[in-house]
Every structure is written in structure tokens, then in C-alpha cells.
Amino acid sequence: MIAEVLESPRRKRSPAFGSSSRAERRLPIGWRLGLLILPVIFCLAHLTFGANQPAAALWFTAILGLSLVVVLASPLRRGLHDLRPTLPLAILFLAVVGAALWSLTPYTPGGAHPLYGWAGVGSGAASIDRGATVIEIVKLLGLAAAFVVGALQGGNRTRGQSTIEGLVWAGGVYAAVSLVTFLAGAQVAQGGGRLSGGFLSFNNGATVFGILVVLSLSVFLRAWKRTEGLSVSKRLTKTAVSLSCLSLTSVCLILTASRMGLVATAVALVVLLLWETASSRKGRAPVAIGAVLLLGVGVVLMFSGNDLLWTRVGGIDADVDVRGQILSAHWQAFLASPLFGYGLGSFDAINTQIMSGETVANLWVIRATHNVYLQWLEEAGIIGAVPMFLLVGIILTVAFVRSLGGQGKGLQRGLVCASLVVLVHGLTDYALQVPSIAGFWAFLLGIGYAFGQGRG
Template sequence: MADHAAALETPASGRASRQRLGWAAPALAVLLVAQWLAGGANQGVSSALAACADAALAIAVFALAPAQSRFWARARGPFVLLAAALLWAALPGLLPAGLARALAMPVNPAADRFALALAKALATTLLLIVAGLLAYRDGSARGLVRVLTLAGLVYLLWAAADALDWLYDSARAARYSGTIGNPNAAGIVFAALALLAGGLALAPEAEPPALRGAALAGSAVALVLCALTGSRSAVLLALVGGALLLVRRWRRWQDGRPPLRLVAAAGLALVVLLGVVAWATPVGDRSAYLPEDAGSRWAVIDHYAGIAQAQPVWGHGLGSFYDVNQQTLTPEVAPLYWNFGAAHNAAVQQAIETGWPGLALLLLALAAIGWQVARARRDWWTVAPLCALFAITGSAMVDIALNVPAVAALFAVLLGAIWGAALASGTPRVRRRGKGVRGARAVA
């Protein structure tokens, strides 16, 4: 029945559908930029407003999307797991007190924050689905990723001007926190934008030379801004992601690879630039005590994993991390952990708030999405988003990246764009004996 319904979509109706949703990708990009400008939507009022805006955009897109789209059928597995993860997290705050006690659910010490935390989780999930639907309707991530990158370039212009003003009032050892207010969160946003801009500059499709040049310049500016934040993990992950991007583009070069001398000269110039940036920004100074910080960060993660183990089934409740941290302080650990607002590891914090089953359901949902992406035929426009996702995920394992709603929203949109494009490809990749030949694209 789903195939029959999809067959009823004529080319004219498909074009009409895309026109009805043509505003959605720009609106999504503007929404993300607005959250970056609003302190990462990391305060109570801004978080609530951002969650409402995300939900309103999702409702509008779902209302205008054709009901016969096969997207909903193809994505049902991850849908079920995402819904289960949200339900598990929400149950302790929604069930009557007597039933909650009978199920051994602990009392949330931050019950006043539960509704906002649930709204943010739901809004992030909706953004993931919206981005997936838009990419599915286009048959590729190109439209959404391109619009998001262009919006990011405009944001980088504002951030660069703001950074110049900041430099007049700051010492060399100070860290730039951008418009988000936290240096590490700002650093990973700049790293992701550098990778997206690099992907546009290297795109195999016919892009205007002026746009490629602007994207290349934007990528360089984003890397410099990333270094100004002093976030060593963001800089390192941006470099690793950039190397993966360049290697992937080199392998797919269709019109002849550039001369080796040109590549070597460009590589040398990049190394010199990075050396100057590292020397002139806080990254260089902070790298001197990286081994000591690495050991300290592992101790932090181990400490909070122990707190998660205290309530392994249901967790302490959505939004409870700060209060739980304050309640578990002892004279031995208080000097280090008294001001922590996040566990500096997204997985551990999820376990603290929703229990290990809640974390398992979320990881299963992400694994199901990853499985569909891995099996699908992909094009160039998924490469840069994948590199950006790698950077954000890596940062979230040692820092607060995904605790900032604006960063979580960026992660959800990038993942959704890749997921939707994978579902639209229709045919899994196949390998013939002796050769890595990709399967033909089926008509979605």
C-alpha cells in the first residue's frame, strides 16, 4: 500500500509539495542562528522560547507534508525507539505519586525544571524528524545543508566582528566565548561551521566561484574563531574532521586531481597558519597542561558515573543534574565539583537523569538511524555534516556540547539531514566481488 501511494505522486504533485515546504529549510536555518545568537538558548526563558519555536516549526512542516510520503514508514523503527526513550524519561514526572512510589521511582529534586527539560528533549527530537523529512522530500541533504551553511556564513560575519571588538578588551590568555557565552560550546559550533563551509567550498557540483571563495574564507574564519575560544577538543576535532573531508574529496575528484605541488603548498600554508593561530591564541597556552586535564576529566566522568549508578533504573529525573550534584557533594569532592552544571559527558548525564535503560533506548534509536545511514547510498552533501557530527559527538564526550540547546539543535538537524537523505536513496549500498561498487540509486 505504501508503494502504491507513493506511485500516485506525480512529478507535478512532487514539485508542488516541495514548493509548499520551500520556506522550511531557510526557517530552520534562521531558527538555529537565532539560538546561537541568544546565548545558545541556555537560560530558562530562552530555552522555553526556543523549544516552542522548534515545536511550532515542526507542526507547520508536518501539516504541509504529504500524508502519503513513505518517509514515515521507512523511519518507523527509529521513531518507535525515540518515542520509547522520551516516554521512559517522562514517566517519573507524569505518573501519580503513589504509582511512582510503587515503581520505586525517586523523587526528582528539580521537579520545577522537569517540564522545561522534557520540552527541550521533545523539541530536539522534533528537529531531527523535521530535518529528516525535508531531506527525504528533496532526495538529498544538499538543499538543507547548503542553506544552513549559507546562514552559518552570515553568522560568522557577525561573530568575526564581535571577536575583533572582544580582542581590544582582552588579554592574550583570555578565551572568546562568542555569542553562546561558553568558550567550549562556542568552539564546537565554530568547528562544525568550519567543516560545513569547507564542504561547500569543495562541492563537486557547479557552485559559483564567488560562493566557493566565500565558503573557503568562512571556513578559515571559523577555524580562527574556534582557536580563540581556547577549546582544545574543538580545534583538534575540527582538524581531524577537516582531514577526513579533504581525503574524501580527493578520492572523489572527477576532473583530475590538482597537482601535488599545489596540494603540498596548500598543506604547508595550512600548517603555518595553524602554528601562528596556536601561538597567538589560548589554545597554545592551554595545550601545555593537556595531560593533566585529561586525567582530571576522566576522574570527573568516573565520579558522575558513580552518581548515575545510585539510581540505575529510572535515574534522578529530567533536569535534575545540578541539584543532584549539589546534594552529593562531600568535603573531599566539593572543591572540584561544586560549580558543575553538566557532567561533561552526554552519555553519563543522560544516565544520571533517565537511568541506564533511558540511555540504552536513546543509543538504540541513534544506532538504528546510523544503521540506515550506513546501508544507504550517500552523496557528497552528507560528508561535511558527518564530519561535523563527529566533532560535536567527540566534544560531547568530554565537555558540555550537547547540554547547550543550540548545539543539540544543530546536532539534530545535521543528523536528520543525513538520515532523510539515506531514507530517500531507497537502495542499500552493495559491494561486488573484488570491487567496491555502490548500488544503483532506486527511485524513492
């Protein structure tokens, strides 16, 4: 199905969306500033704890919804008919939302959760926290809005490139602010000299900085290739912004001292560099430069008195035991209600129920399972989680297929590899439970899904 859609002939596009004219390739400053609005909003949300409180999350969701309304009122709406495939995405998303709505009733195959009978509260529901489930459904609609905005901005190649560059520039400023705040001792999250990037969890900051490192490298590689034929000094001048952003985000990533964040980013960077090397016969020099720069920054920071990271690596065995106990307890909870789970947003209620004398010390202090896949299965059940997994899988598959080839595909390869940071780090952490990170990734998925469909 995906291959047929990708190989289908393109319809004729209006100049406003699909023109390949020189005029459109040089976007006016107004367009560039407009494309920067949502990336800047994401960075501001990151700096304010990731909007990770119920009221803040709802306000953030409202902003995402408003951004979609604004985009649909702009000329970008003309690109809606160019986005494909849309039907499988719509069906799967509606299945996710439908499963969440169904869990608000007692009419699921397993019926209402027994706690409603114990408490003598009405007819009950499959969800054990209906209020939290309603909030999560609203947040899902916000993520859908972010995805569509990203797809409309990325559908046209010129605007997609400008959006990705804007993300990197905004990310560089965000990294600089995070670094200054950290060095000044003014960040809210305190603990062992780690940088948080505005979040209450240092590992969440690592996810965002890892994404930005991958995107910055992708933008640098593209910029270096486009300056072929110029002197080295001129090439460095023209790539100075992307190099600066790459350096800043790399420094911040290492200062988070997140072990799995660094591993996830390293995996994504290796994949990107190998992919770029295999895809471009003439573009191996910038790949080597990018690799040497990253290696140099890493070596300097990790071997110049940065003992915290090595201390954390030395304590990994104890953390593995703790995470293992958490995952085991919540896996058993999932097996007890595998079809519909316990309702989206119900983690705290589940966690309280499954505590025992042996696990209370490790479960009492957590607010997530530290594995986004298990948490989705536990909260949404197989009925709700499988459509979500398939939805993300189709989006990434479409982005991957469209990224194959050499010319003009570098940024899309960067988007695919940036998603690897989220997927790998999600095995041991909970970044996607933070609204600003989930919205940021949904926006990137939208850009990657639509990137290159336009002719600009």
C-alpha cells in the same frame, strides 16, 4: 532491517515532492528563503547564549514546535510517507519519553528516591527534580520537531542541497558576527581572549564552528566538482561563498582555543577528506585544495602569536585531573541508581548531593558532567539512555549506508562527518546540554537521515 528498508523499491512520487525535473532543481527564491528560516533561527539562538536558560529554552522549544506546524501546513508534508524507516525511530523515541515520564512516579523498580522520605514530601518519585524532568521532556519533543523538519527539508535531494547550502551561508554570517563581536571586545563571555560565538562556554562555540567547518568543506567540494571544465578563475568565483564560509568558521574555531573542539573537528575533517578521496576517482583535486586551505589557515593562526592555544595545551595535565575527578564522582552516582537514574535535568541536584570535602572545589563550579554519555546515563539511567543511544545510532547508520557511493553523495558524507564533531567532543564536554546546539544537531540528523530518499 535497515538494509531491507533501504533496498526496497521506491513508490511513485508526486511531482511536488519527488520530481527530478529541471524546474525543481532550480528552486524559486521563495523556496530558498523558506528553507533558510530554521538555520537562521539556530544562528540567532547561538548568539543569545544558546537559549540556555529554562525560560529561553522553553521559548526556543515552542519555536521548534511551531516550525513543524508550519512545515506540515506546506507542500513539504507530502514527503512524510517517503520517510523510512520510521517505526524503529518512533518506538525508541517513545521509549525515551516513556522512561522519563515513568521517573516522575514512585512506581519504578527502585521506588521513589529516599530524599522524598527525608523531606516528608508526598509519595515521591524516581526523579529528584520533577520540575526539571518535565522541562526536559518538553525539550525532547522540540528536538523531535526539529528532526522531522530537517527530514522533510532533506528528503528531496534538491531541497536538501539547498538547505545544507543555506546552513553554510547562515553559518558564515554567524561566524562573521561572532568574529566582529570578539574583536570589538563586546562578547558577553570574557576569559583569556577566547572567542565564544555567543555562548557562555567557549567549548560550546567550538562544537558549532567545528560542525560548520565540516559542512562548509563539503559544500565547497561539491561546488568545485560541479564547475569542472571551467577556468580556474571562474571556478574560484563560483566557489567563493563556500570558501569564505570555510575560512571564517575555521578562524572562529581556532580562536575558541578549544583543545578537544579542534581535535574533534580534525578527526571529522580527516575522515571526510579520506572518504571523498576513496569515493571519487576524478575528484581528488578539490580534496587537495580543501586540505591545503584548512592547513594554511591553521598554520597561520596557530603560529602567528596565538599563544593562548599553546598555553592551554601545556595545561592539559591539570585539566585531565579535574575532569577525572568530576567523571569519577558522577560515575559512582550513576552506579548507585543505574536503572532509572535521577531524572532528566536533575544534574544540579545530583551534583550538590555528591559533593564532599575532597571534591567540592571542582564540583561546585560545574553545571554538567563534561561527558554527554555519562550525563544521560546518570540522569535517565540505562532504561532511558540506551533507547536514546540506539535511536541516534540507527539514524546515523541509515545516513551512512545512504552516503555510500560516489555521485551525488558528497553532502550526505559531510552531514555524517559533522555528527562526528558532536560525538567526539561530547566525550569531554556538554554541548548537547545547550538547547540551540541540541536542536541544531537534531535538524542535521533529520536531513542526513532522509537525504536522497526523494528523486529531485
